[in-house]
Amino acid sequence: MANKKIVVITGASKGIGFATAAKFISEGYFVYDLSRSGLDYPNCKHINCDVTDFRSVDKAIKEVIEDVKRIDVAISNAGMGISGSVEANRYEDIERQIDVNLTGSAYFTKAVLPYIRESKGRILYMSSLAAKVPIPYQAIYSVTKSGVKSLAMTIDNEIKRSGARACAVMPGDLATNFTASRVKNLSEPEFYKTRVENSVSKMEKDELSGKGPEVIANKLYKLATAKNPKVVSTVGLFYKTVSVLANILPVRLKNYLIYKIYA
Numbered sequence: 001m002a003n004k005k006i007v008v009i010t011g012a013s014k015g016i017g018f019a020t021a022a023k024f025i026s027e028g029y030f031v032y033d034l035s036r037s038g039l040d041y042p043n044c045k046h047i048n049c050d051v052t053d054f055r056s057v058d059k060a061i062k063e064v065i066e067d068v069k070r071i072d073v074a075i076s077n078a079g080m081g082i083s084g085s086v087e088a089n090r091y092e093d094i095e096r097q098i099d100v101n102l103t104g105s106a107y108f109t110k111a112v113l114p115y116i117r118e119s120k121g122r123i124l125y126m127s128s129l130a131a132k133v134p135i136p137y138q139a140i141y142s143v144t145k146s147g148v149k150s151l152a153m154t155i156d157n158e159i160k161r162s163g164a165r166a167c168a169v170m171p172g173d174l175a176t177n178f179t180a181s182r183v184k185n186l187s188e189p190e191f192y193k194t195r196v197e198n199s200v201s202k203m204e205k206d207e208l209s210g211k212g213p214e215v216i217a218n219k220l221y222k223l224a225t226a227k228n229p230k231v232v233s234t235v236g237l238f239y240k241t242v243s244v245l246a247n248i249l250p251v252r253l254k255n256y257l258i259y260k261i262y263a
Contacts, residue, residue, distance in 0.1 A: 004030040005028070006072050009077055015213055019216070020213075020217040023214070032046075034049035034051070034108075051100060052104050057107045070115060073124065073224045074112040074123045075124045075220060080096070082097050083203075085192040087189060105151055109151065122166070129234060152168035165229055168232050170233070171216050172242070173206040174207060202261075
């Protein structure tokens with residue numbers, strides 16, 4: 001481990017996190033997996049961590065530093081999703097969504113930044129194309145991913161002078177366990193019911209027919225090793241086109257197109 005670079009990944013036990021851990025390990029890194037379930041993989045150490053508890057995050061990062069004295073790359077990947085109308089979202093689901101995706105990213109950022117600045121390393125964030133194209137019936141998820149994108153952009157400006165960088169990746173539809181793990185409303189008011197069913201069904205069909213998480217793992221590795229990485233980026237020609245259109249289309253037209261597709 002003495003000659004290996006160190007990457008810390010939240011939620012590396014499955015999905016994008018697991019694929020990312022495997023990619024970095026294949027490139028000679030040693031991985032620390034900060035998660036509740038744990039990653040059993042060579043050249044990797046699991047530290048039990050709940051990203052919604054800042055004490056847990058601080059303790060985990062201190063354990064990494066006690067072990068290896070440095071962090072070269074930090075990846076804020078832990079996340080979850082809820083779907084359905086906001087009107088029918090349970091309060092505890094809304095709270096959990098924000099805590100895991102956004103608050104957890106902020107806690108992780110605060111804990112790792114001194115070591116990322118010291119190593120002139122990279123802190124990478126898992127946002128979503130929903131940050132630019134807010135999806136009906138995934139409102140709170142879209143809000144958290146927009147916040148993560150903003151966090152990456154602001155942190156990049158805060159630390160750039162040290163030689164360290166911050167970047168966000170905005171995946172589109174991917175075939176991962178995230179689809180099956182999504183938390184859905186127990187019931188919907190009649191006003192939303194059919195539209196929620198149609199919208200979420202379309203979204204999940206697109207996800208299940210999407211590419212695997214390895215494409216994002218490869219992107220994260222490129223951002224971690226690039227001399228001058230893009231602060232915000234996505235993967236794939238289609239999603240890059242959607243991202244560009246989201247930047248240039250008038251808000252009214254963009255929101256109308258989203259309505260026609262999803263609402």
